[in-house]
Amino acid sequence: MSDANRKPAKSAHAHPAATAGAPAAEKAGVVPWPPLIYVIAIAASVVLHGLYPLPWFGSPMSDILVAVGWLALLAMVALYFSAFRALKRAGTPINPNARPEHLVTGGPFGVTRNPIYLANTLLMLGVGLATGIAWFVPLALAAAFATQKMAIEREEHWLAEKFGKRYRDYAKRVRRWI
Numbered sequence: 001m002s003d004a005n006r007k008p009a010k011s012a013h014a015h016p017a018a019t020a021g022a023p024a025a026e027k028a029g030v031v032p033w034p035p036l037i038y039v040i041a042i043a044a045s046v047v048l049h050g051l052y053p054l055p056w057f058g059s060p061m062s063d064i065l066v067a068v069g070w071l072a073l074l075a076m077v078a079l080y081f082s083a084f085r086a087l088k089r090a091g092t093p094i095n096p097n098a099r100p101e102h103l104v105t106g107g108p109f110g111v112t113r114n115p116i117y118l119a120n121t122l123l124m125l126g127v128g129l130a131t132g133i134a135w136f137v138p139l140a141l142a143a144a145f146a147t148q149k150m151a152i153e154r155e156e157h158w159l160a161e162k163f164g165k166r167y168r169d170y171a172k173r174v175r176r177w178i
Helices: 034-051 061-090 115-131 136-163 165-173
Strands: 014-016 102-104
Touching: 034 115, 034 136, 061 102, 061 115, 102 165, 115 136, 136 165
Parallel strands: none
Antiparallel strands: 014 102
């Protein structure tokens, strides 16, 4: 079905892209695909823990950190599901390298511009705190920084080019992370 015959997304928070002045780029970014950054950081955390385990807190602090870790994992699940649902309702692809046709600003995107990347970071922090594998914590922060520099900043530039003032206004209202 051609785009001319497609029905617009029913979400009140999705804005169709303007066809005039759309950027020539077809993708927000090519490399690295952001989940790959987190997979590498997770693998590095496990390997480094096996080779050189960092010290961890004793009880009762470790018990508190385990509970905080599980809360971070619950928040991660909620962010993933609500972000995927918002993207699906707006008819926007989940793949970070695909070309979005709509600017999604509702649901978790009304709180953070990058709920899926935030969920990836919460996954690593939660696993690290819940298991006591300290390497997950600094490598989660490193993965978030790498994702911002290698993916988010490019995506934001592309979105500002594609959606113009709507995206710039959205970026002023909603923080990049939290």
